Amino acid sequence: MECIFCKIINGDIPSYTVYEDDVVKAFLDINPTTNGNLLIVPKKHYENIIDIDLTTLNHINKVAKKLYSLLKEKLHIDGLTLIQNNGLGQEIKHYHLHLTPRYVDDNIKHSFNKDLLIDIKDVYQKLTSE
Ligand code: AMP
Ligand code: ZN
Numbered sequence: 001m002e003c004i005f006c007k008i009i010n011g012d013i014p015s016y017t018v019y020e021d022d023v024v025k026a027f028l029d030i031n032p033t034t035n036g037n038l039l040i041v042p043k044k045h046y047e048n049i050i051d052i053d054l055t056t057l058n059h060i061n062k063v064a065k066k067l068y069s070l071l072k073e074k075l076h077i078d079g080l081t082l083i084q085n086n087g088l089g090q091e092i093k094h095y096h097l098h099l100t101p102r103y104v105d106d107n108i109k110h111s112f113n114k115d116l117l118i119d120i121k122d123v124y125q126k127l128t129s130e
Contacts, residue, residue: 016028021063024063026067034101034106036075037101041094047094048093077101078104083097083098
């Protein structure tokens, strides 16, 4: 079994786990963007949002709500951004939800290539045509 998150779930690799139940484990990201950066990971291996079932997804969201309260209480965060990568941008192919705390002055910025953008009407047409 090669999956690093399966190894963390099985206890073969250590983690800074802050919450755990029958369905998920939530631990600190070892390469944080901000203090308190957490990952919520289902114990069962699903690759992405297409594979995972809705009951598990719902549970992950419930845990995200709980952990937002924890982060506010203990780290006094100013906001929380949820990120979940699929395909390009997904380094670890075991479904996980990133909880990225925001702090005033954290200076997080998203950079992207605006040159790739086409007219919004053309995008709409592509998405809605049969
Ligand atoms: P993604 O690019 O969405 O697949 O994100 C994978 C995340 O897992 C990255 O933010 C990594 O820093 C994090 N990560 C990788 N290995 C570990 C580990 N052993 N413990 C905690 N977080 C990890
Ligand atoms: Zn896995």
